[in-house]
Amino acid sequence: MADELTDRFALPLLQAGQAQKEVTHNEALVRLDMLSHGAAVSADVSVPPSAPVAGQCWIVAAGASGAWAGQGGAIAGWTAGGWRFVTPVIGMAVWVVDRGHAMRWSGSAWIDAEVRADGLYQGGIRVVGAQGGAIMSPSGGGLVDAESRAAIDAILVMLRLHGMIAES
Template sequence: MSERSISLSLPFIQPAQAQKHITHNEAISTLDTLVQLTVISATSTNAPTDAELGDSYIIPAAANGDWADHADDVATKVEGGWRFATPNLGWQGYVQDQAIVMLFTDQGWGPALGALNNLPELGIGTTADATNPFSAKLNRALWTATEAANGGTGDVVQALNKETSSDDAGFTFQTGYATHAVFGSFGSDTVRLATTTDGTTFKDAFEVDAPSGVLVQPNLPRFRASTNFDNLAAEATWVKVAINQTEFNDQGVFDPATSLFTAPLDGTYAFGGFLAFKRDITSNVRLRGRFVKNGTDEVAGSSNELASQPTHNLTGLGLHTLVHLTAGDTVELQGYFRLGSGYFKADNSVFWGYKIG
């Protein structure tokens, strides 16, 4: 018959053993120490001379004196000295001076949380799976820096590292687990913010070119257009200039058939234009221009008149303005001649605009 138990090495009472109470009491005392193990310290290398009966310690490496050659053992003060218990894998104990739980593994004693390495899956408030090996179901999360006064640097940095430039690193924003936006470097090192309505086709709101740092807005509503014929305007008559050919027309915001810009979204828009002068009967005219909203409303502050008599085929009037529009509002470029009729010259009379906010 074995003299001690396998896990805790508790002494067994042997057949025909004298003074059985000694063996029994030793087993009870050992259980009293190891069950719900609490130790005073795991860093003391010398047995304390003022230890009281029942005080326990985890012995670190390079211990001295009575604790020499007992690294990792649990030492408990008993009458006449120290009792040592050699730990098995999985033993745990609360360390009072560090206020932590320590776990014994094949690497020795260490913080129990330190054993949470190389976990295949981890779920917080929910179940993780192979697709999402780390999952958390919560309402708020906080990352805060360890202050310099507490041994930290005061910084807090989160890194997303991908293997190659053509891989993805970023954030996916979902509603009901359906993707509506992504932010990060997807498929290249260019930083992108993109939206989607079907989870497949994405439209970039902006891109930051990796080599140059230049901000690009590939889907910004904007246009530049001109007229390809001389527009005649009678004296003292406001005329919508027939801007009928586009140089660029992102989001299709300008209609060359109607010479109208239509706001796709609520917001602030910038507009500019140039009315090039071509003589009809005389150059002794005065040239005006303006922007008009929804066909009838002059955009406040956009009306202007050339201060001097225009020069045939050489001069003209420049216009620019900012205006807040509601989705569906239209803007057009209008011209006017005082003291005579005239033309808004082909190719050089232009109209442009874009959303700025």
């Protein structure tokens, strides 16, 4: 029945007249516990770890085997009741511990976050990194150099303003 699971995360819903409602309710809580402020140990593992700790999660890598077979891209969480799997939804973000940044589900793949500890990325290419050292403003030269110095100085002012280089 369509009304047995929630639309986004397929959390089990209680049904009228259902026996052992606590089982369904607890299953929903376990899945919510996996997803709330999600964190995964890694997104590069395709084999279940041999000694997982309850509460740990992984983003299952492609080509998964063992208990994770057929779960590529899902979030696998180890619980007291064994492995639970959650299919991600578009826009879902999870912090990935071994990468040190979040990843987001695009609808077909997990994508590294644009903002990371070492800079800002666009299309997987770092476009803004850590602040560089100071660069001195141009000085000296003749009249012919005046316009070039002014243009270079304006560039340096903007780079300093945006924190891309240190003040001189």
